[in-house]
Amino acid sequence: MYPLFVKKVCIDWNRVPANSYLNRIPDLKDVEEIPFRSPVTYFAGENGTGKSTLLEGIAVAYGFNPEGGSRNYSFSTYDTHSELWEAITLVRGIRQKKWGYFLRAESFYNVATKEMEYADISHPSMNFHERSHGESFLALMQSRLSSPGLYILDEPEAALSPQRQLTLLLEIKKAVEIGAQFVIASHSPILLGYPGAEILSFDSGRIEKIQYEETESYQVTEMFINNREYLLKRLFSNEQEDGE
16 A cells, blocks of 8 residues: 555544534535545545535644645634544554645635745745736645645645646646645546546545546536537526526
8 A cells, every 4th residue: 555644534523513514514424434545535526515624624633724834834814614623533654744735725815925924035935926826826836745745635626727737637646756645625527537546425425435437527527528519508498498
């Protein structure tokens, strides 16, 4: 097995308050263990299924700031993270905790601002806010994926064009080759296509391992590309009928 920084996530639901909304997320509420078997693991599924909540819990339990950054970051612009991290125990692999990064597209502006505050005048981070969102997001990834460590990414495709997503796949491959581990929540059929990745689906009321071609992201995209005119005609026709 590939040497990992985290090889299993354990959740003790006795440590989650009975009235917590976490108990009402079907895909999460009965999960006690999630093993990691690959250096790249994806959480895939529809919005509201708990994948980002679990990802955040893992990140905070590992020592990352809830809004993102490295383990050295300590800032909060709006405290909204759940208490799930308090119920999580991470089973460490044989690799020692070193570098790592937690990055979520929704709070990237705040992380980029902190990067600029910490950087000296000659560091590339100093001009993050002078670039487009996608350019600065990818530049941050490229600058941070330089050492072995645990990298947790929440829907990175939200900031990236399809071409930039391909570039990110290449950066992930380079990082894996030097010993990095990734846990990524994603809807992107491009990112989900990383060779050898383990994909955990949150779409069936439980968390289960699926193949790339079984993901909804792949199936819907393939269906749209191959039947675009027909699908749009049906979609718009149904919309008109509903409005009558």
